[in-house]
Amino acid sequence: MIKARVTVTLKNGVLDPQGKAIEGALGALGFSGVGSVRQGKVFDLELEGSDRARAESDLNAMCEKLLANTVIEDYTISVT
Amino acid sequence: MKSAIIQLPGLNRDRDMIAALTKISGKAPITVWQTETELPDVDLVVIPGGFSYGDYLRCGAIAARMPVMQAVAEKARKGVLVMGVCNGFQVLLEMGLLPGALMRNASLKFVCREVKLEVTNANTPFTRGYQQGEIIRCPVAHHDGNYFADAETLKRIEGEGQVAFRYAEGTNPNGSVNDIAGIVSDSGNVLGMMPHPENLIEAAHGGDDGRALFAGVLGKAA
Numbered sequence: 001m002i003k004a005r006v007t008v009t010l011k012n013g014v015l016d017p018q019g020k021a022i023e024g025a026l027g028a029l030g031f032s033g034v035g036s037v038r039q040g041k042v043f044d045l046e047l048e049g050s051d052r053a054r055a056e057s058d059l060n061a062m063c064e065k066l067l068a069n070t071v072i073e074d075y076t077i078s079v080t
Numbered sequence: 081m082k083s084a085i086i087q088l089p090g091l092n093r094d095r096d097m098i099a100a101l102t103k104i105s106g107k108a109p110i111t112v113w114q115t116e117t118e119l120p121d122v123d124l125v126v127i128p129g130g131f132s133y134g135d136y137l138r139c140g141a142i143a144a145r146m147p148v149m150q151a152v153a154e155k156a157r158k159g160v161l162v163m164g165v166c167n168g169f170q171v172l173l174e175m176g177l178l179p180g181a182l183m184r185n186a187s188l189k190f191v192c193r194e195v196k197l198e199v200t201n202a203n204t205p206f207t208r209g210y211q212q213g214e215i216i217r218c219p220v221a222h223h224d225g226n227y228f229a230d231a232e233t234l235k236r237i238e239g240e241g242q243v244a245f246r247y248a249e250g251t252n253p254n255g256s257v258n259d260i261a262g263i264v265s266d267s268g269n270v271l272g273m274m275p276h277p278e279n280l281i282e283a284a285h286g287g288d289d290g291r292a293l294f295a296g297v298l299g300k301a302a
Contacts, residue, residue, distance in 0.1 A: 014228060017186050017255070066145060069138055069174065071181040072228060 002047040002055045004079045008068045009040035043067055052079055081298045083109040083124040086152065088143050091130030091167060093276065100278035101126065104294040114146040124297060125155055129166030129221075129276060139182065139224045140170030149175055161205055161297060162270045166222055169262070169272035178265055178272045179237060180229035185222070186255025192221040197261055197275060198248040201241045204264050206271040209296025215248050216289040218275040225274040227256035227263075237263055245273055 010016050016038050023037040045062075047055050059077045068075040083101050087094055094111075102108045110120050119125060133142035143149070149171070156162045156177050164172040172178045185191060194217055202212040210216065229237065234257060237243060245262035252259045254274070262273030277290030 013230075014183070015186070015255075017184055017188050017226075021188055066137070066141065069141070069181055071173075071179075071230075072183065 002050065002052060002079060004045045004047060004055060004059055004077060006043040006045065006059060006063060006067055006075055006077055007040060008043070008063075008073050008075045010038060011072055011074050014072045040073075055079055081105055081124065082107065082120070082122040083126060083298075084112050084119055084122045085109040085126045085128060086112050086114065086148055086168075088114045088130075088132040088146065090132040090134055091128055093129035093166065093278070096276070097126055097128040097165070097278045100281050100290070100294055101298075103281065104291065105298045112148060114143070114148050116148045117151060119148070119151045119155055122155075122160065124161045124163065125152055127152070127162075127164040127168030127171050128278075129168055132167055132171065135224070138170075138174065140167055140172075140174045143167070143171045144174035153177060156265070156270050159267070159269050163206060163297070164270075164272045165276060165278065166225075166274055169274055170224065172270060172272040177270050178263055179233045179242075180227055180263070182224050182274070183226040183228050184224050185226050185253070190221075190223040191225070191253040192219075193253065194219050195251040195253055195261075195275060196248040197245045200243045200246045201264070203241070204244055204268050204271065206264065206293060206297055207244050209292030209294075216292075217280060217287055218277055218290060219279045220253050220275045222254070222274055225254040225256065227254075227260045227274075229257065234258065240266060242266060244271060245275070 019037045019039045026034045063075040197216050197218050199210040199214045202210050242263050244264050247259040247261050264271050277293045280287050280290035
């Protein structure tokens with residue numbers, strides 16, 4: 001069994017209204033000095049087998065085809 | 081003119097769209113469930129609005145991967161007219177049949193109101209019932225209608241006349257770049273738009289500004 005974590009974030013230059021709202025709320029809670037907040041998504045996956053190279057290639061395809069919208073989002077894959 | 085309408089779990093504007101197509105064309109559209117792998121021989125395929133798959137992952141993302149959408153893409157490639165409204169627009173973008181993406185409204189609020197649209201390009205199969213530059217009324221109801229495309233894509237679609245509708249007179253409800261409300265594919269036979277023309281087609285709706293869109297597509301006088 002291979003465990004992997006995929007993190008999907010908005011590309012630089014894409015406005016993130018939700019991140020902005022979170023940033024404002026942190027300020028309202030008294031956390032000063034928060035320069036910027038960008039929100040994203042995390043996916044934890046369990047893959048059958050033990051072939052890490054194959055897992056990474058599958059995960060890459062999963063990101064390209066479904067997990068991320070590459071028009072607006074970037075992704076990173078971490079296999080543990 | 082024969083039409084088909086795609087149905088998926090979570091869509092809730094399909095009945096409005098069926099009513100509009102039936103009233104204006106005189107013929108009910110064929111309903112097609114998401115698991116079908118072939119579409120009937122039609123001139124127009126419509127993906128209606130709603131919240132397919134509860135907007136999970138991203139609006140329209142799961143719907144875009146359902147089997148029927150490969151058949152929709154095949155129709156689009158063959159030049160058949162394909163139209164997506166609201167969630168349907170989100171699905172067409174997720175399928176890659178149209179450029180760009182729709183993001184959370186800049187206000188972060190669900191907007192449900194009437195806006196004004198400018199017919200930016202009346203020379204498409206979907207807008208030929210209108211005059212170029214005509215301002216029409218149209219309802220919107222969405223949470224994720226904030227159209228985004230990178231600078232290069234934007235330049236291309238603006239230059240090629242792919243912007244079919246723009247929010248007019250300061251009525252942009254969602255922060256869409258360049259006030260874009262609806263776009264067509266480079267081949268012109270695929271339209272995606274956030275507003276709901278099917279909800280303004282007769283006096284009982286309080287107006288019929290949306291009627292000319294369907295009449296134009298269906299090749300009938302409004």
